[in-house]
Amino acid sequence: MALTVFGVCSLSLPAQSTQHLTITQPGGMPGLPVMTGISRLTNGMQLTWEGPSGYYQVFQKSNTLLNVPWVALGKATNLNRTATITRLYTSAFFRISGPAPKYAGSKACLTCHLNVCSVETNTAHARAFVSTNFANYGGQYNAACLPCHTVGYGLPTGFVSASATPLLENVQCENCHGPAANHAASPDDPTVVPRVELASQVCGGCHSASHSTYTNPPTYEEWMTSGHAAVVPDTLSVMASSTNNIRTCGVCHSGSARLAMLDGLNPAVTLTKDYNVPITCAVCHDPHQTNSYPVQLRNPPASTNYFALTSADTASVAAFTNKYNANTDINLCAQCHNDRGATWTDTSRAPHLSVQYNFLLGSVGELLGGTATFNPGNHAGLPSSAAYSISGTFYLTNQCAACHMQTDSRGAPDHSTMITSDAVCLNCHITPPEILQDYYLTPAISNNVITLISAMNQWAAVQTNSLLATNGVVAWEYTTPGGLTWQTNSLGYVSSWSLANPVTFTGPTKAGQALIPDQVKRARFNLYLVLNDGSMGVHNPSLALNLLNAAQIWMVQLLQ
Numbered sequence: 001m002a003l004t005v006f007g008v009c010s011l012s013l014p015a016q017s018t019q020h021l022t023i024t025q026p027g028g029m030p031g032l033p034v035m036t037g038i039s040r041l042t043n044g045m046q047l048t049w050e051g052p053s054g055y056y057q058v059f060q061k062s063n064t065l066l067n068v069p070w071v072a073l074g075k076a077t078n079l080n081r082t083a084t085i086t087r088l089y090t091s092a093f094f095r096i097s098g099p100a101p102k103y104a105g106s107k108a109c110l111t112c113h114l115n116v117c118s119v120e121t122n123t124a125h126a127r128a129f130v131s132t133n134f135a136n137y138g139g140q141y142n143a144a145c146l147p148c149h150t151v152g153y154g155l156p157t158g159f160v161s162a163s164a165t166p167l168l169e170n171v172q173c174e175n176c177h178g179p180a181a182n183h184a185a186s187p188d189d190p191t192v193v194p195r196v197e198l199a200s201q202v203c204g205g206c207h208s209a210s211h212s213t214y215t216n217p218p219t220y221e222e223w224m225t226s227g228h229a230a231v232v233p234d235t236l237s238v239m240a241s242s243t244n245n246i247r248t249c250g251v252c253h254s255g256s257a258r259l260a261m262l263d264g265l266n267p268a269v270t271l272t273k274d275y276n277v278p279i280t281c282a283v284c285h286d287p288h289q290t291n292s293y294p295v296q297l298r299n300p301p302a303s304t305n306y307f308a309l310t311s312a313d314t315a316s317v318a319a320f321t322n323k324y325n326a327n328t329d330i331n332l333c334a335q336c337h338n339d340r341g342a343t344w345t346d347t348s349r350a351p352h353l354s355v356q357y358n359f360l361l362g363s364v365g366e367l368l369g370g371t372a373t374f375n376p377g378n379h380a381g382l383p384s385s386a387a388y389s390i391s392g393t394f395y396l397t398n399q400c401a402a403c404h405m406q407t408d409s410r411g412a413p414d415h416s417t418m419i420t421s422d423a424v425c426l427n428c429h430i431t432p433p434e435i436l437q438d439y440y441l442t443p444a445i446s447n448n449v450i451t452l453i454s455a456m457n458q459w460a461a462v463q464t465n466s467l468l469a470t471n472g473v474v475a476w477e478y479t480t481p482g483g484l485t486w487q488t489n490s491l492g493y494v495s496s497w498s499l500a501n502p503v504t505f506t507g508p509t510k511a512g513q514a515l516i517p518d519q520v521k522r523a524r525f526n527l528y529l530v531l532n533d534g535s536m537g538v539h540n541p542s543l544a545l546n547l548l549n550a551a552q553i554w555m556v557q558l559l560q
Contacts, residue, residue: 018273018274019048019080019081019082020198020199020201021195021197021199022036022037022048022201024201024204024205024208024220026147026148026205026206027147027148027151027153027175027206028148028171028205029052029174029175029176029177029178029195029202029205030050030052030178031051031052031101031152031155031178031179032051032101032155033049033050033056033081033098034051035047035094035096036049036050041084043086044084044085044086044087044088045085045088046082046083047082047083047084047085047096048081048082049081049082050081051081051096051099051178052098052099052101052178052179052194053079053099053178053183053191053192053194053195054079054098054099054182054191054192055077055078055079055098055099055191056076056079056081056096056097056098056099057073057074057077057078057096057097058073058074058083058085058094058096059071059073059094059096059097060085060088060092060093060095061093061095062091062092063091063092063093070095073085079191099179101155101157101158102156102179103151103155103157103158103168103179103181104174104179104181104184105168105172105174106120106172106173106174107167108180108181108184109173109184112187113173119288119289119290120287120288123287123289123290123296124295125172125175125287126170126171126172128149128170128171129150129162129169129170130169140162146159147206148171149169149170150168150169150170151168151169151170151171151172151175152168152174157179157181171206174194176197176202176287177194177196178194178195179194180194198255198256198259198280198282199277199280200220200280200281200282201220203219203220203280203281203282204219204220204223207219207220208221209221217414219412222414222415223281223415223416225416226416226417226418227417228279228280228417230278231253231254231278232253235249235253236275236276239254239257239275243268243269243272244268246267246268246275247261247268247314248314250271250275251309251336252309252335252336252354253279254267254271254275254276254277254278255279255280255282255283256271256274256275256277257271257275258279258283259283261317261320261324262298262324264321265317266317283298284297284298284332285297286298297332298328298332299328299329299330299331299335300329300330300331301332301398301399301400302331302397302398302399303330303334304361304374305329306358306361306363306373306374307327307330307331307334307338307358308338308339308340308341308342309338309341310340310341311340311341331399333356333357333400334356334357334400336354337354337355337357338354338355338356338358339351339352339355339357339358342364342525344366344371344518344521344522344525344526345521346478347479347513347516348478348479348480348510349478349479349480349482350478350480350481350482350483350524350525350532351364351525351529351532353532355529355532355533356400356533356534359529359533359535359539359540359543359544360376360379360380360381360400360539360540361376361380361540362374362375362376362380362540362542362543363375364529365525365526365529365547366522366525366547366550366551367546367547367550368546368549368553372543375540375542375543375546376540377539377540377541377542378541378542379396379540379541380399380540381396381397381398381399381402382397396424402424403419403424403425404417404419405417406419406420406421406423406424422434441538441541442536442537444537445530445536445537445545446536448545448548449527449530449531449548451552452527452551455523455552455555455559456476456520456523456524456527456555457476458555458559459475459476459520459555459558460474463475465512465515467508467512468508468512468516472505473512474505474506474507476523476524477505477506477508478507478513478524479508479509479512479513480507481506482528482531482532483528483531484531517558519555519557519558520555522550523551523552523555524551526547526550526551527548527551529547530544530548
């Protein structure tokens with residue numbers, strides 16, 4: 001029987017609707033119970049702990065009378081890894097007993113899980129103990145390395161040595177799912193089914209700086225600083241307001257919802273209390289599969305075909321499945337970072353903040369010659385871009401990942417997705433990129449944005465129709481304003497783009513939108529595409545300038 005002991009302290013952690021792994025442990029899934037928190041309640045304490053599947057029991061005793069026996073609080077029937085304690089000593093220690101960690105090795109899984117196991121055995125995980133680098137570093141005999149390169153090292157029935165327990169070499173099923181011997185012995189017992197956990201903490205137990213002794217990069221810590229590590233608060237509220245939103249928004253904002261839909265499940269039914277899981281490792285990497293993409297990515301790092309995930313594509317699980325299966329060759333980032341089918345004729349709201357892929361390839365926006373279809377700039381990462389060919393080497397061919405996941409000296413990609421170095425820019429730009437950005441591109445984009453907004457405000461200022469001229473209405477905005485912050489001038493109408501002294505404003509109603517000329521609709525569409533792309537033109541400088549130039553020409557024509 002496994003045990004863990006924890007004393008009462010002031011630590012308070014909020015309870016989750018669905019308890020996911022919240023700690024990192026070398027080797028992945030903890031084989032022993034590990035206390036993770038004590039929260040104070042009005043009439044007691046709430047305990048939470050981690051560990052493999054099985055029954056747990058809580059014990060208590062006073063920390064002022066250490067020689068007294070432990071007192072059982074309830075029976076050994078707790079499957080939830082959380083307990084509320086209402087009968088408390090003044091000062092107390094708590095102890096958790098749980099299932100003994102019994103490891104069996106992946107061969108015990110083959111009988112029922114042959115399809116998965118036969119593929120997983122071809123992954124890098126299945127060679128973690130015998131890889132050349134690991135052996136050369138002496139890892140096969142290093143106690144600090146073995147927890148992450150074997151099954152259950154240091155625990156009863158776990159790995160001992162290559163000669164004594166060869167079946168427990170390498171990273172196997174039980175590293176991520178927990179000890180499975182009890183499940184293999186009683187496959188129909190639901191209480192011992194190994195955990196299926198999508199939290200990044202499973203991967204972070206090994207893929208992190210804290211558990212690394214030589215070349216392992218701090219992937220988990222980097223991910224924790226990225227935008228992928230948390231669900232956008234506003235989106236959480238939207239999903240909480242409607243189960244349908246768990247599907248339509250969660251397909252890109254919630255890791256649990258997206259994985260459910262990839263498995264053909266309806267997250268609106270299965271995940272009504274579990275959509276707060278962010279974009280974890282398993283959302284982008286499939287730990288069970290191998291394919292032509294590196295590091296078990298679900299999709300390639302680059303593509304050139306147009307892609308948009310529209311509302312119709314997320315209307316049902318079947319619609320999403322059809323869309324996804326037909327577009328598995330689309331850039332992994334583009335699976336979510338796309339324009340969602342936005343067009344200039346939309347009037348209710350501005351383009352989504354996810355337009356990056358289509359902007360990169362120049363397949364969104366209104367140009368003087370018509371709707372943009374494929375206008376990739378030099379930053380699109382295409383081998384045909386001469387700017388990226390230096391002595392026969394093409395740079396940025398991984399598109400988004402080339403800049404947002406730059407590799408370190410060990411060749412490992414930075415999962416913070418931040419631009420951490422100018423090194424990738426200097427492959428092509430002799431002039432430091434910050435100079436290019438600060439003195440050339442950014443001012444050109446910013447000045448064009450300001451000029452365009454000024455022209456649109458001039459048009460708005462002369463409107464007399466009440467649907468467009470009501471005080472507090474920005475005449476050229478979408479019904480739900482696109483996100484700019486405004487201020488008013490002495491005449492009472494909106495005058496400028498500003499982050500100072502913002503005022504409450506709205507856009508014209510549906511009836512008002514019908515009065516807005518097409519030139520204005522095209523101009524505002526281009527404006528928000530440039531702003532919502534978020535790169536101030538870097539993703540596609542020529543497209544950004546052409547969109548703003550076309551918008552200004554239309555406004556000048558309208559104002560003449």
